[in-house]
Amino acid sequence: MSYIVAAVYKFAELDDYEExxxxxxxxxxxxxxxxxxLLASEGINGTIAGGREGxxxxxxxxxxxxxxTGLSRKESCSEEQPFNRTxxxxxxxxxxxxxAGVDPKDVVGTYVKPRDWNALISDPxxxxxxxxxxxxxxxxxxxxxxxxxxxxxxxxxxxVDKAMDPGKHKRVAMFCTGGIRCEKSTAYLKAHGFEEVYxxxxxxxxxxxxxxxxxxxxxxxxxxxxxxxSVTHDLEPGRxxxxxxxxxxxxxxxxxxxxxxKGVSCPRCYGKTTAEQCERFRDRQKQVxxxxxxxxxxxxxxxxxEMGDEGLExxxxxx
Numbered sequence: 256m257s258y259i260v261a262a263v264y265k266f267a268e269l270d271d272y273e274e275x276x277x278x279x280x281x282x283x284x285x286x287x288x289x290x291x292x293l294l295a296s297e298g299i300n301g302t303i304a305g306g307r308e309g310x311x312x313x314x315x316x317x318x319x320x321x322x323x324t325g326l327s328r329k330e331s332c333s334e335e336q337p338f339n340r341t342x343x344x345x346x347x348x349x350x351x352x353x354x355a356g357v358d359p360k361d362v363v364g365t366y367v368k369p370r371d372w373n374a375l376i377s378d379p380x381x382x383x384x385x386x387x388x389x390x391x392x393x394x395x396x397x398x399x400x401x402x403x404x405x406x407x408x409x410x411x412x413x414x415v416d417k418a419m420d421p422g423k424h425k426r427v428a429m430f431c432t433g434g435i436r437c438e439k440s441t442a443y444l445k446a447h448g449f450e451e452v453y454x455x456x457x458x459x460x461x462x463x464x465x466x467x468x469x470x471x472x473x474x475x476x477x478x479x480x481x482x483x484x485s486v487t488h489d490l491e492p493g494r495x496x497x498x499x500x501x502x503x504x505x506x507x508x509x510x511x512x513x514x515x516x517k518g519v520s521c522p523r524c525y526g527k528t529t530a531e532q533c534e535r536f537r538d539r540q541k542q543v544x545x546x547x548x549x550x551x552x553x554x555x556x557x558x559x560x561e562m563g564d565e566g567l568e569x570x571x572x573x574x
Contacts, residue, residue, distance in 0.1 A: 258336050259310045260481060262329045262460065264300040264349065264435045266359045267322040272296055273345055275320070280343045282316045289338035290481070293346045297358070299323060300349035300435055302481055304337050329433055329460045331490035337482030352439045353409045357446065364429065364441025364452035369462040372455050373472050375428050376400075381453075382424045386411060386431045386440045387478075390503045390523065394485055394495060395475020397430065408436055412443055421448040432477065434458035463488050478504055499543075500524050500536050518543060 269275065272294040279292065286309035292301030303313060318324045367375055376383045376397055385392050385400045392402040403414040419427075427449055431437045437454035444452045455462060459477045466473075468488040476485040476493040484504055485493030495504040499517075501524035509515055514525035518540030519533055528536070 258304045258333045259307050260302065260304045260331045260333050260337060260483075261310050261314065262302045262433045263314065263317070263326045264298065264433070265323055265326050266298040266349075266438060268360075269294065269296055269298060269322060276343045276345060279313075279316065280341065283313055283341050283343070286310075286312045288313050289336060289341045291338070291340075291342040291344060293344050293349045295346045295349045298349050299326075302338075302479075304333060304481065327434055327457070329457060329464070331460070331464070331486065333481075333483055333492070335482065339482075350435045350439060351408060352412065352443070354412050354443065357439050357442050359438035359442045362442055362445045363438055364445065364454045366456040367428070367453050368456050369465045372428075372430075372462060373466070373470065375453060376472065378426070381426045381428050382419075384427060384429045384440075386429050386436045391432070391478040394478050394493075394504055395473060398472045398474060400430075408439075411436075411440055415440075415443060415447065419444075419449070421450070424449065426451040426453075428453045428455075430455040430459060430462075432458050432479065433460050460486075460490065464490055498524060499540070500528060500532075 275294055279294075283289075283292075283303065286305060288303050288305035288309045290301060290303030292299065292303065299317065303310060305313075314326065314328070318326060375381060376399060383397060383400045385396050385402055386408070388405050388407060389402060390406075392400075396402070403411060403418070405411055405414060427444060429437050429440055429444075429452070431440075431454075434455070434457050437458070441452045441454045459473070460479075463471075463473065463477060463486065471488060473488070476487050476495065478485050478495075483492045484497050485495040487493050495506055497503070498505045498521035500520050503521070503523050505515070505521045505523070509522050510517075512522045514520060514522045516537075519536040520528065
């Protein structure tokens with residue numbers, strides 16, 4: 256069976272978002288669809304996976320609410336179910352910037368279709384900003400893109416305030432995984448006096464889907480918030496796996512490092528956890544290994560279900 260992986264979001268006024276949780280969770284469970292969906296007063300955001308019929312049923316249920324018709328939607332396939340759980344979570348924001356008053360429904364940057372993106376970012380007068388976090392940037396990014404050096408999206412406004420100037424950066428192009436972070440980042444720039452602000456419609460995922468690799472200005476792989484960890488062109492699963500201690504991507508080279516211990520630490524998080532946490536991680540990994548010998552999937556191996564698409568961040572504490 257091939258699983259359909261659907262990443263969706265929409266900014267909308269949902270004053271009753273808490274009441275939407277129960278019915279949505281019921282439909283997801285009834286259709287055997289897994290993943291995480293975030294609900295907030297500002298809209299909906301998440302990634303789900305299941306059979307074609309099940310995913311379509313869940314999305315039809317969401318869009319039966321007139322406020323949520325026209326979801327931004329990106330789809331890909333996975334040989335394995337990339338999620339272990341089914342969750343609908345209530346949040347303050349569907350993508351956490353932590354700045355009050357930033358509303359993409361009021362003002363947002365100019366959308367640029369994937370086919371037109373290469374020409375824009377090849378212009379030397381355009382500053383290209385990767386709005387994702389540093390660990391995502393390291394896996395892959397566009398040519399000439401700037402890494403803001405952020406560890407979470409909450410840090411992005413501070414980067415803009417310190418490193419960007421409307422007088423100097425007259426044309427700015429921004430991109431992220433699926434498009435949702437750019438909704439807020441471009442809105443933030445527009446509110447702070449930046450006039451020409453563009454962002455990649457549908458994000459990197461739509462670009463990798465639509466632009467042939469022979470024409471691509473993308474270099475590397477794209478981190479995704481599900482069990483595939485990363486994808487390449489045509490949205491094929493990449494070569495990275497996940498550190499179950501810090502929930503960040505690791506390569507085969509990382510696994511050869513002295514600081515790597517399966518399920519306990521990797522070069523990214525070694526020394527950042529307490530001895531007590533390490534022992535807890537080791538106990539969890541033992542249970543994972545025992546379950547694997549029995550041909551089962553241990554819930555402790557649930558790698559990405561605490562991370563909605565671009566909404567939640569990896570953590571160095573256990574999940």
